[in-house]
Amino acid sequence: MAAVVIDGKAAALRVREEVRERVLVLREKGVIPCLGVILAGEDPASLSYVTAKERALEEAGMASRDIRLPADTGEAALLSHIALLNGDPAVHGILVQLPLPASIREDRVIAAIDPQKDVDGFHPVSVGNLVLGKRGFAPCTPQGVVTLLREANIPLAGAHAVVVGRSNLVGKPLMNLLSRREFNATVTLCHTGTRNLARYTQQADILIAAAGKAGLITADMIREGAAVIDVGVNRVPDLTAKKGYRLKGDVDFEGVAQRASVITPVPGGVGPMTIAMLLRNVVQAAEDTAIQH
Numbered sequence: 001m002a003a004v005v006i007d008g009k010a011a012a013l014r015v016r017e018e019v020r021e022r023v024l025v026l027r028e029k030g031v032i033p034c035l036g037v038i039l040a041g042e043d044p045a046s047l048s049y050v051t052a053k054e055r056a057l058e059e060a061g062m063a064s065r066d067i068r069l070p071a072d073t074g075e076a077a078l079l080s081h082i083a084l085l086n087g088d089p090a091v092h093g094i095l096v097q098l099p100l101p102a103s104i105r106e107d108r109v110i111a112a113i114d115p116q117k118d119v120d121g122f123h124p125v126s127v128g129n130l131v132l133g134k135r136g137f138a139p140c141t142p143q144g145v146v147t148l149l150r151e152a153n154i155p156l157a158g159a160h161a162v163v164v165g166r167s168n169l170v171g172k173p174l175m176n177l178l179s180r181r182e183f184n185a186t187v188t189l190c191h192t193g194t195r196n197l198a199r200y201t202q203q204a205d206i207l208i209a210a211a212g213k214a215g216l217i218t219a220d221m222i223r224e225g226a227a228v229i230d231v232g233v234n235r236v237p238d239l240t241a242k243k244g245y246r247l248k249g250d251v252d253f254e255g256v257a258q259r260a261s262v263i264t265p266v267p268g269g270v271g272p273m274t275i276a277m278l279l280r281n282v283v284q285a286a287e288d289t290a291i292q293h
């Protein structure tokens with residue numbers, strides 16, 4: 001069997017179109033959804049992520065409030081920027097690009113964001129709401145995974161989903177999302193303490209790899225006909241590539257595609273969905289405040 005390859009770019013474009021339509025409705029009411037974006041330091045990767053997010057916001061008809069701070073910014077100064085954004089009714093969401101300079105405590109900064117503006121879904125209140133099954137913002141990459149699964153018509157209810165990776169960014173929120181009643185999957189969460197990983201992955205109807213280890217999941221580790229979602233993005237050296245490396249997922253794509261029913265590529269799978277979900281969270285935050293006023 002050769003798997004159907006899920007086109008994450010196309011799925012993300014559909015979400016972005018839906019967001020654009022919701023933005024138009026808000027704009028007619030005089031509301032321009034706006035994301036406050038804080039970048040501290042000059043890390044080139046962070047700068048390129050932030051630039052991509054701001055471009056996507058603009059394309060969707062939304063605004064951004066760009067705050068660029070030098071690498072030696074203190075925690076108190078950063079917190080005061082967050083307080084200003086929290087108190088600004090024209091700003092609907094707040095994003096602090098991570099990682100922060102080493103002198104700043106990330107958990108302090110995240111906890112300072114108004115949960116109603118926490119479009120990244122990292123605030124402890126957002127995490128709590130996700131665990132409790134209450135309304136709130138969920139992190140973008142896990143939301144992107146669930147949206148891709150739904151778009152590809154993969155049945156979730158009653159399915160056994162095996163998640164490899166337990167980070168706060170991907171694995172744990174995925175576990176909480178998939179096991180919500182609305183999705184109703186049975187979830188197994190694996191990590192480096194898991195004895196005999198293959199024993200679990202072979203039982204998966206849906207296998208989600210989020211370990212950050214290139215080629216970790218091989219064909220012998222999956223069940224024939226499983227749906228395989230590859231969250232991993234790993235740089236592997238490749239002297240034939242212009243940059244000296246190429247991006248590879250956690251899944252051995254060529255081998256696994258022979259056994260899976262559907263599979264996501266890297267790049268072009270989960271990646272494009274992450275920004276699309278951020279846009280969706282921002283428009284949601286703006287809609288929520290528009291309803292309150």
Ligand code: NAP
Nearest residue numbers: 141165166167170191192210211212231232233270271274
């Ligand atoms: P992370 O914080 O490093 O967490 C990796 C998790 O995988 C950990 O829980 C770790 O277990 C587990 N793990 C590592 N090696 C393993 C192995 N051999 N067997 C079983 N479990 C293993 O990474 P992350 O932030 O979750 O990101 C994971 C991957 O997704 C990375 O490649 C990252 O670049 C990618 N990512 C992509 C997007 C996107 O938009 N496409 C977004 C976010 C992340 P322990 O807890 O035991 O250490």
